[in-house]
Amino acid sequence: MTIEMNQKTVIIIPARYGSSRLPGKPLADIAGKPMVQHVVERASQVSGIDAVWVATDDQRVFDTVEAFGGQAVMTSPEHASGTDRLVEVMQKVPADIYLNVQGDEPLVRPGDLALLVEAMHDSWVKVGTLCHAISAEEARNPNTVKVLCDQFDDALYFSRSPIPYPREAEEASYRKHVGVYAYRREVLEGYSQLPQPMAERAESLEQLRLMHSGIKIRVIEVEETGPGVDTPECLEKVRVLVEGRPSCPKSEPLARTRLLITDVDGVLTDGGIYYDASGESLKQFHVRDGLGIRLLEECGIQVAVLSGRDSATLRKRVADLGISHSRLGVKDKHAACLELMTAAGVTADQTVFIGDDVIDLPAFEACGSAYAVADAPDYIKSQADEVLSLPGGKGAVRELADRILSAQGKKAVYSTAAGFLGNVAKVAQ
Structure with a gap:
């Protein structure tokens, strides 16, 4: 292991305005603040971070971020994936390491992101991400992406199917992939040249493109994370948690x-x-x-x-x-x-x-x-x-x-x- 400490590290928060289930999601009010502000404030608490930027394709989100004192950068609305958007941001925001934190995760824990930053101090680690344990029932949900790791905590595979397959159910345990990534600049610079494999197209999981090209992904296990915001029901759950209201069945x-x-x-x-x-x-x-x-x-x-x-x-x-x-x-x-x-x-x-x-x-x-x-x-x-x-x-x-x-x-x-x-x-x- 080679330790590298003096690396410029920034957090990029993609925040698209368009959402089929919850239009204007980044600006949804949670306890008197737009959701994207909660994410920015939590990201700003991470030790070892040089800057936090919001990457958006909508002027309303851009103006809102600047209004509460954040930094925002406009990006193209044509990107096929979050990684493609990050590659564009990289041309405008120079750094050695980029953390990609989704703008619909207002409950993201600064401590979890700090663990990811710490893992990237190892020069052998090119890409890092997070996971946490889940039940066998949740593992059957294809909306939950699962990850299987080797003995060194590098990912073996990501899938929407339960992995490992529970032929001997009592032996199987599952980890949910948490969609937060850390990338070294050189990985992003070469991303557009990587071939898109069949597995990525079949699973609709862009991280499989990196693995197909031999780029290892270090996976750090954390405690179960709070819910993200995908639907109005998710938004209400997050509001209850942030505002400290008692949950009601x-x-x-x-x-x-x-x-x-x-x-x-x-x-x-x-x-x-x-x-x-x-x-x-x-x-x-x-x-x-x-x-x-x-x-x-x-x-x-x-x-x-x-x-x-x-x-x-x-x-x-x-x-x-x-x-x-x-x-x-x-x-x-x-x-x-x-x-x-x-x-x-x-x-x-x-x-x-x-x-x-x-x-x-x-x-x-x-x-x-x-x-x-x-x-x-x-x-x-x-x-x-x-x-x-x-x-x-x-x-x-x-x-x-x-x-x-x-x-x-x-x-x-x-x-x-x-x-x-x-x-x-x-x-x-």
């Missing part, structure tokens, strides 16, 4: 759910479409999903069916289950979700959607929370708030129904005979 999305909107093909069914001799389409539904819908309806939680197709078969299923609302044969699922919310008399944050494919993404945007079935494509899973453990047509809707009831203190409805008999008048599967 009713602030959880499932606890306040009053309307569940479900897709049909690939969610209520396995996605297969069959035709009889007359040309009528046939679909295979799962009885447990049907009972889950009835449990919700009987407990005052409305259910709506939303489908791009329409058929006599589907209408019969909706009628059999006594579903409150439906929109069939629709082309614009975003508008249809808004119509269903109006019909049900609920708001977006009281509405949960469950889908499986690209046609459902507009509905993801319209509703307060979005869930994907287990067999949805990874690019759909990555845009959901959470991924269920069961596939479409195999009990995924029932899984979500049980979770909604449990979050609202009604677990007995589906887990005990007395609870079931005391709440359910109309049984349908």
Whole structure:
């Protein structure tokens, strides 16, 4: 190990204004300050840092940063990745080491960043990042990036899948990658020349480009970190923590759910479409999903069916289950979700959607929370708030129904005979 102490080290905070789920995210108010200010203030507490800069593509963010006394630099809105943006900043802000700290992490701990700076004092370390332990359940979520390390704490691989694969489950443990990076200048200078490997494209993880080219990534394990801000629900959680307010279970999305909107093909069914001799389409539904819908309806939680197709078969299923609302044969699922919310008399944050494919993404945007079935494509899973453990047509809707009831203190409805008999008048599967 060669120790290098006199290296200029700066923190760069990317802060894009555009966000599909939370537009204007860097300027979201948290305890009287814009979110980006919280990140800047925490970054400024890190020992061994020479400067903190916000890199943005929006004049509103730039002006806000300068107004509270921070330093900001404008960057192109065309960058494909955060690392590409950092390469541009490097041309304007000279340093030996760059820490890339996301602008939607207002709870980032200065001590964790200091550990990363300390690791970069070793001249053999070219890139550094952070991780922390997670449960096996969280490891199944493709939105959570996992990292596996060797005995020297260098990354072996990053993946959206659980790594290692739990063939012997009792032997498996998991680490979540925390998206904070430290780079030496020479790594960034050569980044644009590195080939983009298949693994990076498949996983949509840019750090795999570095590993594919033989650049090691040192991983420092820290305690579990606070939540970042990706959705309005995440923002509310952070506000509660920063303001010191007592958390309330009713602030959880499932606890306040009053309307569940479900897709049909690939969610209520396995996605297969069959035709009889007359040309009528046939679909295979799962009885447990049907009972889950009835449990919700009987407990005052409305259910709506939303489908791009329409058929006599589907209408019969909706009628059999006594579903409150439906929109069939629709082309614009975003508008249809808004119509269903109006019909049900609920708001977006009281509405949960469950889908499986690209046609459902507009509905993801319209509703307060979005869930994907287990067999949805990874690019759909990555845009959901959470991924269920069961596939479409195999009990995924029932899984979500049980979770909604449990979050609202009604677990007995589906887990005990007395609870079931005391709440359910109309049984349908």
